[in-house]
Amino acid sequence: MALASLVALLHDDIMNDDVAARAEPVRPTQKPIRLIDEKGVPVEGAERAGFVLPEPEMLLDLYRGMVLARRFDVQVTALTRQGRLATYPSAFGQEACEIGAVRSLGEQDWLFPTYRDSIALLTRGVPPEQILSSFRGDWHMGFDPYEHRISPQATPLATQALHAVGLATAAKLKGDDVVALTLLGDGATSEGDAHEAFNFASVWQAPVVFVVQNNGYAISVPFAKQSHARTLADRAIGYGMPGYFVDGNDVAAMHAVTSAAVQNARSGGGPTLIEGLTYRIESHTNSDDPTRYRSKDEVAHWKTLDPVARLETYLRASGALGDELRQEIADAAEELAGATRDAMNTNPVLDPLELFDHVYAAERPALREQRAFLERELAATVSTASVSSGSVSTASVSAEPGSTS
Amino acid sequence: MTILDDNALGTSAATGSALTPSPSAVASPGTPAAPAPLSIAGALNAALRDALADDPSVVVFGEDVGPLGGVFRVTDALHATFGESRVWDSPLAESGIVGTAIGMAMYGLRPVIEMQFDAFSYPAFEQITSHLAKMRNRTRGRVSLPVVIRIPYAGGIGGVEHHSDSSEAYWTHTPGLTVVTPSNPADAYSMLREAIASDDPVIFLEPKSRYWSKDAVALPVRTAPMTRAQVLREGTDVTLIAYGPTVKTALEAATLGEAEGLSVEVVDLRSLSPFDDETVGASVRKTGRAAVIHEAAQFGGYGAEVAARVTERQFFHLQAPILRIAGFDVPFPSPQLEEHHLPTAERVLAALDTWEW
Numbered sequence: 001m002a003l004a005s006l007v008a009l010l011h012d013d014i015m016n017d018d019v020a021a022r023a024e025p026v027r028p029t030q031k032p033i034r035l036i037d038e039k040g041v042p043v044e045g046a047e048r049a050g051f052v053l054p055e056p057e058m059l060l061d062l063y064r065g066m067v068l069a070r071r072f073d074v075q076v077t078a079l080t081r082q083g084r085l086a087t088y089p090s091a092f093g094q095e096a097c098e099i100g101a102v103r104s105l106g107e108q109d110w111l112f113p114t115y116r117d118s119i120a121l122l123t124r125g126v127p128p129e130q131i132l133s134s135f136r137g138d139w140h141m142g143f144d145p146y147e148h149r150i151s152p153q154a155t156p157l158a159t160q161a162l163h164a165v166g167l168a169t170a171a172k173l174k175g176d177d178v179v180a181l182t183l184l185g186d187g188a189t190s191e192g193d194a195h196e197a198f199n200f201a202s203v204w205q206a207p208v209v210f211v212v213q214n215n216g217y218a219i220s221v222p223f224a225k226q227s228h229a230r231t232l233a234d235r236a237i238g239y240g241m242p243g244y245f246v247d248g249n250d251v252a253a254m255h256a257v258t259s260a261a262v263q264n265a266r267s268g269g270g271p272t273l274i275e276g277l278t279y280r281i282e283s284h285t286n287s288d289d290p291t292r293y294r295s296k297d298e299v300a301h302w303k304t305l306d307p308v309a310r311l312e313t314y315l316r317a318s319g320a321l322g323d324e325l326r327q328e329i330a331d332a333a334e335e336l337a338g339a340t341r342d343a344m345n346t347n348p349v350l351d352p353l354e355l356f357d358h359v360y361a362a363e364r365p366a367l368r369e370q371r372a373f374l375e376r377e378l379a380a381t382v383s384t385a386s387v388s389s390g391s392v393s394t395a396s397v398s399a400e401p402g403s404t405s
Numbered sequence: 406m407t408i409l410d411d412n413a414l415g416t417s418a419a420t421g422s423a424l425t426p427s428p429s430a431v432a433s434p435g436t437p438a439a440p441a442p443l444s445i446a447g448a449l450n451a452a453l454r455d456a457l458a459d460d461p462s463v464v465v466f467g468e469d470v471g472p473l474g475g476v477f478r479v480t481d482a483l484h485a486t487f488g489e490s491r492v493w494d495s496p497l498a499e500s501g502i503v504g505t506a507i508g509m510a511m512y513g514l515r516p517v518i519e520m521q522f523d524a525f526s527y528p529a530f531e532q533i534t535s536h537l538a539k540m541r542n543r544t545r546g547r548v549s550l551p552v553v554i555r556i557p558y559a560g561g562i563g564g565v566e567h568h569s570d571s572s573e574a575y576w577t578h579t580p581g582l583t584v585v586t587p588s589n590p591a592d593a594y595s596m597l598r599e600a601i602a603s604d605d606p607v608i609f610l611e612p613k614s615r616y617w618s619k620d621a622v623a624l625p626v627r628t629a630p631m632t633r634a635q636v637l638r639e640g641t642d643v644t645l646i647a648y649g650p651t652v653k654t655a656l657e658a659a660t661l662g663e664a665e666g667l668s669v670e671v672v673d674l675r676s677l678s679p680f681d682d683e684t685v686g687a688s689v690r691k692t693g694r695a696a697v698i699h700e701a702a703q704f705g706g707y708g709a710e711v712a713a714r715v716t717e718r719q720f721f722h723l724q725a726p727i728l729r730i731a732g733f734d735v736p737f738p739s740p741q742l743e744e745h746h747l748p749t750a751e752r753v754l755a756a757l758d759t760w761e762w
Binding site for chain 1: 464490495496500501503504505506507508509510511512513528531535540541542543544545546547548549580603604605632679682
């Protein structure tokens with residue numbers, strides 16, 4: 001394949017001792033970085049790894065983001081149980097990772113999320129009905145990527161990480177001040193594309209931040225069967241980039257570390273790999289039965305490490321969050337839940353002929369013919385329905401089934 | 406677009422120099438040159454050079470496409486002319502090459518990437534089929550991905566395992582992709598320019614056994630639109646439908662057939678997806694007989710699609726069933742056995758002999 005160039009690189013490094021000349025990668029800490037502990041008390045000492053608590057205003061913003069996200073998540077899970085959505089992968093318990101990471105981005109930056117990261121989209125301002133379009137099943141996605149600078153939520157694992165590296169590289173080539181942040185799960189790090197994304201980003205020094213939300217399970221497979229590494233953040237060393245192992249239920253730490261990584265990328269420092277250690281409280285999706293692969297005790301334990309309660313305790317103790325503000329935020333969350341319910345309780349109006357509109361930029365005769373076929377079929381269906389005045393029958397077809405010539 | 410320095414894509418010492426394209430170094434696409442012998446590889450090189458010079462959003466990257474100029478030299482001298490920020494060597498990873506090209510195209514670049522050899526494209530299968538082909542559809546037309554994937558394909562060069570596959574059926578079966586393959590130098594230039602200008606992702610299959618076939622061509626040349634098939638030789642008795650490497654085989658069969666008193670029409674498909682029903686249909690209506698020739702295995706192959714389409718539309722004009730002259734249903738053979746696998750002109754004529762005339 002490309003053996004010649006590989007040998008050349010290796011040779012070059014050994015001969016010129018380039019390896020020593022490169023910046024020493026930051027070794028992830030043994031214990032996860034945290035700024036506020038599970039009791040809501042600020043952490044002192046080595047565990048902070050030199051990071052400082054975000055300003056009170058930012059902490060309140062993160063709190064508000066997490067409260068809204070959780071209410072949204074609970075509401076959508078309920079709507080899924082009522083059959084209003086085909087499926088919904090919940091992020092209950094992972095709010096600190098999602099909100100902490102997304103709030104580190106500037107307006108011009110891009111987000112490359114996965115299917116579980118709906119609350120990250122919400123936090124970045126995408127309206128609920130546009131986020132849920134995909135899970136309700138009316139179209140594969142419902143928002144404008146360029147309006148929100150968010151890529152479609154990726155379902156194949158780790159593929160979107162390469163898109164993030166490509167977009168960030170293009171921005172760098174054009175001289176634009178744009179950082180791309182991509183969210184991955186622990187299972188995704190087993191995919192080849194995760195490796196390729198880490199490697200390409202580091203070789204090209206792309207302004208990318210990889211945030212791995214290690215929530216303990218890839219559907220049912222526990223982390224111990226996913227990787228034998230001590231931490232996923234450790235992998236950064238091998239790619240020649242900084243890696244950070246963070247308490248993923250501490251939104252202050254997630255935000256501080258991710259913000260530093262975004263800043264580093266923005267100033268030409270290249271990519272960073274961040275692992276947030278967290279837990280998925282809910283099932284993988286509504287069709288999953290988590291009691292088959294994890295214990296009640298385990299779930300109960302992680303509930304005591306709740307990221308929202310932790311920050312609330314801290315904010316109340318510090319005086320930044322009083323009853324009035326707390327209620328105001330709770331009311332906003334209820335309002336969001338109501339708006340989400342209203343949006344999802346309306347049946348979407350879909351145009352079947354749109355099926356053919358977005359396959360190619362250039363017109364295709366074959367698709368034009370197939371569109372005309374469906375149009376005839378729909379017309380026949382409507383006329384049958386109006387004659388029988390009964391329910392719309394899907395059995396009614398065109399007189400020329402299959403005819404496209 | 407800013408042309409960055411050598412370190413545009415990394416901190417390690419990059420090879421070559423980042424030169425802003427100078428008027429003297431870049432062929433001016435506006436001025437036709439005198440016809441001169443030109444190979445398919447040379448035509449592709451010229452097309453890339455002109456596209457890079459004309460449009461600052463065009464970038465070329467992949468394995469060995471930089472200072473080496475590609476293992477087939479299709480990207481020869483482009484790195485020296487356009488610099489590290491326009492033409493560069495990527496890490497050795499095909500999924501990574503396609504995946505990053507997708508992100509670049511989302512940000513307004515027009516990447517032209519190379520898979521080096523046909524079967525090396527398989528690690529990128531997911532990025533091509535799940536993302537490159539579907540992004541426009543997923544985003545309701547909001548995101549265009551003008552990416553060209555160049556894939557040197559098919560056998561006949563004595564390549565070892567994984568260097569001679571014909572993967573066209575995988576790509577043509579994927580809605581969202583345009584799949585084209587030139588068979589001569591003029592088309593190679595014209596179709597690659599058109600593919601790069603297209604807002605749809607294009608799989609650009611290069612018949613590597615024909616890379617060194619030469620014609621007298623005056624550059625820049627524009628041939629028929631890449632989505633149109635071309636009748637390369639007129640005939641009245643039978644239509645041979647071929648593409649890429651088998652066009653030469655079909656033309657040889659036509660010459661042999663003529664000696665036997667058979668009037669053979671040869672259609673070069675050029676575009677596999679979309680399929681040009683009009684040109685192929687007109688030819689078959691004229692001759693009443695058709696055979697399709699390809700190197701890939703027959704079962705589930707592209708020839709089955711051609712035979713089915715033409716039968717559905719031209720059944721009452723046909724005097725005989727449509728034949729497929731294809732590779733055997735075996736993994737592509739070792740170099741010393743490939744001659745038995747590849748369709749030859751003699752094999753084409755022998756197949757035509759099975760019809761009752």
